[in-house]
Amino acid sequence: DAKTTQPPSMDCAEGRAANLPCNHSTISGNEYVYWYRQIHSQGPQYIIHGLKNNETNEMASLIITEDRKSSTLILPHATLRDTAVYYCIVSYSSNTGKLIFGQGTTLQVKP
């Protein structure tokens, strides 16, 4: 089973920031938090990941609480093309580790 909890759906107005929460209260010290999204049953698209510190890239920002039990993915200026299912996944260390997908959050960006 997925080790994360996400709201099933969220709406966001186009041009506004989308803040997607994730709870991962059982995360262990060497597990990373990954965010992926899936648009129209295409392959999951990597967004961002982090261990302890907040992270930012060209797509999004990731805010991880100090106790690491929850995180928030921020899309700073959501567009209609950001409408997708967003998955928060915790994964142990290395590249040999599987990703366990939950149901994710369906984000609907509205004009």
Add this chain to the structure above:
Amino acid sequence: EPEVTQTPSHQVTQMGQEVILRCVPISNHLYFYWYRQILGQKVEFLVSFYNNEISEKSEIFDDQFSVERPDGSNFTLKIRSTKLEDSAMYFCASSSPGQIEYSNQPQHFGDGTRLSIL
């Protein structure tokens, strides 16, 4: 930007037939994966592969499934005798080695092969 490519995009096969799904991972990646997604359900891990060996496999990945890296560029998933319940989207993914232990490079996915079993 480099990407994972999968062929064919859609495969239709009669039940009981063998099928091979093909993937070309990102060229410098060393770790390879297959996942599947039955329509309307979650993405499920099948198998991971490194150094010409299976690293980990799920309960779904039974004796009917096999993976192979036949040359330096392709990574294949074979289903020997397909069943109706094998109908799904199959996603290939790849990742590069981390720079340090636990550094975790992300997995990058292809757009999948839709497998339809009749």
